[in-house]
Amino acid sequence: MHVGIGDIRKSKGLAKSFDWDGPYKLEGIDLEGPLKLDLKVTNAGSRVMVTGPLKTAVRIPCTRCSEDIVYPLEVDLEEEFLPIHSEEAMTRAKDLLDGTFTFENDKVVLDELLRQEIEAAFPIQALCTENCRGLCEQCGTNLNRETCQCGPEEGDSRWAALQDLKAGTSVPKPAKKPKK
Ligand SMILES: [Zn+2]
Numbered sequence: 001m002h003v004g005i006g007d008i009r010k011s012k013g014l015a016k017s018f019d020w021d022g023p024y025k026l027e028g029i030d031l032e033g034p035l036k037l038d039l040k041v042t043n044a045g046s047r048v049m050v051t052g053p054l055k056t057a058v059r060i061p062c063t064r065c066s067e068d069i070v071y072p073l074e075v076d077l078e079e080e081f082l083p084i085h086s087e088e089a090m091t092r093a094k095d096l097l098d099g100t101f102t103f104e105n106d107k108v109v110l111d112e113l114l115r116q117e118i119e120a121a122f123p124i125q126a127l128c129t130e131n132c133r134g135l136c137e138q139c140g141t142n143l144n145r146e147t148c149q150c151g152p153e154e155g156d157s158r159w160a161a162l163q164d165l166k167a168g169t170s171v172p173k174p175a176k177k178p179k180k
C-alpha cells in the first residue's frame with residue numbers, strides 16, 4: 001500500500017488525505033476484518049509526515065489456551081518519512097537507528113509502518129475469556145472444553161502447600177533428625 005506524493009511535494013505545507021477501508025494483507029500478521037485508515041500526509045519540508053488513526057483487528061492466540069481470539073486494536077499513527085537519499089536518512093542509516101522510514105520516487109510505502117505499529121499494539125496477555133482455564137500442563141487438554149484425569153504432579157510445591165493448608169498443617173514441620 002502506498003501514497004503518491006508527487007502532488008504535495010511541490011511545496012512545503014501541502015497535505016492530502018489517504019483513506020482505506022477494506023481488507024488488506026500484511027505479511028506476518030493475521031488481520032481479521034477490514035483495515036481502516038484515515039490518514040493525513042503532509043509535506044513538512046525535509047520530510048513527509050503521516051498522521052492519523054489506524055483501526056483493525058488481529059487474530060492472535062489466547063495466552064493460556066492458545067485458541068484463536070480476535071483482538072480489535074486502534075493506533076494513532078504519527079510517523080515521518082525521509083527522502084531515501086537525503087543526508088539525514090543516510091546519517092541515520094549509518095547510525096543504525098531503528099524506525100527510520102524513507103521514501104523514494106514520490107511514493108510513501110506504508111506497509112512496514114503499519115506492520116510495526118500493529119505489532120507494537122499487540123497485548124502482552126490476551127485471554128479468550130477472563131476465566132480461561134488454559135491447558136493441562138501434563139496432557140495438553142483444553143480445560144475450557146473438557147477435564148482430564150491428570151492429578152497434580154508429584155513434588156509440585158504449590159500442591160504440597162495446598163495439601164498442608166487443607167490438613168491444617170501449614171505450620172512448618174520440624175526438621176528431620178539427621179540419619180546416622
Ligand atoms: Zn483461553
Ligand SMILES: [Zn+2]
Nearest residue numbers: 136139148150
Ligand atoms: Zn491432563
